[in-house]
Amino acid sequence: MNERDILAATIESLLFVAGEEGLTLKQLAALTVSTEGEVTQALEQLLVGYEERTTSGITLRQYGGVFQLVTKAEYAEDIKRLFENPPSKMMTQAALEVLAIIAYKQPVTRIEVDDVRGVKSERAIQTLASKGFIMEKGRLEASGRPILYATTSYFLDRFGLNSIEDLPPLLQETEDDEDTDLFLTKFQDILEAQEEGGNSV
């Protein structure tokens, strides 16, 4: 057993104990008295091992900035049989929209969220805060000093993100609209060809 193997095994045991709280690269380096580079190498070694080994039901993931041991996706259905009730129900569309706005625009006030959606979002914000997905993050230095909201590391974990920078880029309006336009033009061409100067809009 060489030193690299020992480091990987040490890290594996630490991650097992840490569970869902996980450990950051920095913590792992400090705990194993190694450099972050060495830890990164060991983590890669572990990951390759998990992914290649068919007898391993667990693997390594990085969510919310921490490394954690998780079960492999292909055994999800088997694991669910362990639960008496299916795990927590889906989020409402309203809550998802509010969460998306807060995630991309944070820190953001409730009014700004309302403005984007055109409806009041108070209830959804309360639900999201009580579920731990968002938190208050200071107040805006403006009249009324409204509360600013931001997402939590629990949000990152639950949505499989390592950091806020990992959010998929918002669809560029131009790109998106080019597609629609192309489609619409084509569609209209066909329509017009069929109807011969048909209906005017």
Added chain:
Amino acid sequence: MSYNVKLEAFEGPLDLLLHLINRLEIDIYDIPMAELTNQYIEHLHAMRVLELDELSEYLVLAATLIEIKSKMLLPVHEGDVFDDEGQEFDMEEDPREELIARILEYKKYKEAAVQLKESADERAVHFTKPPTEVEAYGGVTPIDSGDELNVFDLIGAFQRMLQRRRLKAPMSASITNNEISVGDKMDEIMSQVERKGGTCDFEELFEEGDMSGLIITFLSILELMKRSDIIVEQHGNFNRLQIRMQLEEQAHE
């Protein structure tokens, strides 16, 4: 309990507008205002059963639509394009511009919400476990001073405890009618903490009870904290929250 009636589950006026634009296959940059306004108002009529406060938001947008529509009908007077300071108004500006910007902005986040949902679904197939209870192996972690706990840490701990309970749920359960008041529960918590020598695990307080019982316990803890009868603290990163009796502490000092 309020009862929500949602027509095709629209998430607000902008969502309804977006739906109409998609359904009518309208070019978002060249909205036929008359057609869209008519369709929109037709939908509003069908939605009369909605809650009044929600309907008001739909009505605001209806007013905006009508305003834009009427602006577009007005002829542009070439002579009137100067304001008091003699500057030229930008009469070329499309009255629809602001509306288009709002719809596009909303559309952007609506789509982002779909993506978020997908990544949450992808994440949900990976299970993990709570941290190992090192205390059971005689482990003691040093007190992590300086880090203040806030109410979100408490809520987080409550959520984790609920998740843990879900896993521990018995295969069968009997239903009893057992009502406890917050006041009774507060006394119970205080004597429970006292029995444990003045400190106890946050989660130890939640070992029994159904959902409403757990909530009563949580409320009681909040009330006790408010009254400074107990304080909640956390020793080190992965440790459970500790409930400590405040009076006991002061007596020692």
